[in-house]
Amino acid sequence: MARRPPIEIKICGLTDPDAVDAAVEAGADWLGAVFFAPSPRAVTAEQAADLFDGLPDDVGTVGLFVDPDDALLDQVLTRVRLDLIQLHGQESPARVDAIRLEYGRPVMKALGVATRADLAAAQAYADHADRLLLDARPPPGADRPGGHARAFDWSILAGWTAPLPWMLAGGLTPETVAAALRATGAPAVDVSSGVERAKGVKDPALIARFCAAVRAAEADRTEGDRA
Numbered sequence: 001m002a003r004r005p006p007i008e009i010k011i012c013g014l015t016d017p018d019a020v021d022a023a024v025e026a027g028a029d030w031l032g033a034v035f036f037a038p039s040p041r042a043v044t045a046e047q048a049a050d051l052f053d054g055l056p057d058d059v060g061t062v063g064l065f066v067d068p069d070d071a072l073l074d075q076v077l078t079r080v081r082l083d084l085i086q087l088h089g090q091e092s093p094a095r096v097d098a099i100r101l102e103y104g105r106p107v108m109k110a111l112g113v114a115t116r117a118d119l120a121a122a123q124a125y126a127d128h129a130d131r132l133l134l135d136a137r138p139p140p141g142a143d144r145p146g147g148h149a150r151a152f153d154w155s156i157l158a159g160w161t162a163p164l165p166w167m168l169a170g171g172l173t174p175e176t177v178a179a180a181l182r183a184t185g186a187p188a189v190d191v192s193s194g195v196e197r198a199k200g201v202k203d204p205a206l207i208a209r210f211c212a213a214v215r216a217a218e219a220d221r222t223e224g225d226r227a
């Protein structure tokens with residue numbers, strides 16, 4: 001088997017410089033900021049610009065939006081270095097196309113999944129988005145579509161062929177991420193709640209543990225591929 005690329009790690013919902021430093025130090029590939037006011041992790045464009053200022057070039061930055069209008073995208077994208085736009089709402093394939101065209105950034109479309117039937121939605125974005133993110137569906141009545149520390153049943157991904165590069169999200173923690181990677185073969189993982197000491201408050205030690213757990217799982221995967 002050809003050697004698989006390193007597993008990409010995204011730490012999302014960053015709000016403070018210590019957590020940003022911890023994520024960079026621990027080898028995260030992507031750092032995410034949430035531009036959705038109801039989130040306990042929401043930041044302003046100015047706060048995100050400060051957080052992401054001076055990051056190494058090989059660390060990518062992600063802006064998470066939920067059904068954003070152009071005014072919000074304009075406001076953020078003119079101020080903040082963003083390498084990837086994450087759309088976590090009900091954005092249609094046509095809206096994804098429009099955002100890609102208008103802002104010239106790759107787009108990662110998040111899909112809420114609970115059953116295998118939900119994976120069919122991925123195909124609809126195959127020619128429109130650059131990446132997909134699979135997340136658990138939010139609990140009924142939730143005020144936001146993600147960031148609830150909820151995992152979905154990873155076994156629904158058995159035999160699934162992703163139409164685009166994708167990330168696994170939803171309730172991952174330093175304790176569960178290795179099992180999630182074994183169960184899904186995900187090429188990338190995204191975490192928010194699982195590296196927090198309180199809702200919206202990142203914990204540098206948990207960020208370090210999460211990244212170390214991914215790298216250990218990656219080493220096991222490489223060993224398994226060789227055997």
Ligand SMILES: O=C(O)c1ccccc1N[C@@H]1O[C@H](COP(=O)(O)O)[C@@H](O)[C@H]1O
Pocket residue numbers: 012013032034036039040041064066088133135144145146147148149150169170171172190191192193194
């Ligand atoms: O983090 C939020 O508050 C949030 C708000 C709106 C949409 C998505 C949000 N978070 C994203 O949800 C997934 C899973 O998060 P968790 O690890 O289960 O907390 C991840 O992409 C978050 O960035």
